Amino acid sequence: MVFASGDKSGNDQEEAKLQNASKQIVRAAIEQAVQQxxxxxxxxxxxxxxxVSLQLERGQLTKKHEKK
Structure with a gap:
């Protein structure tokens, strides 16, 4: 297929837009994963x-009972 010079530049612009959109999607996915x-x-x-707090409380209760 033969492209006119204007078509090639249009394709390059579309490719750049797609790459930028892909990068934004990847960044958003990474940020979401990091947050999660x-x-x-x-x-x-x-x-x-x-x-740990519950275990400490239980341990303290046990120690109090041992003293009595």
Missing amino acids: LSQESQQKEKATNSS
């Missing part, structure tokens, strides 16, 4: 901290 991992990490940390 951050949220999951925070939730796990809170759960771990709650578990």
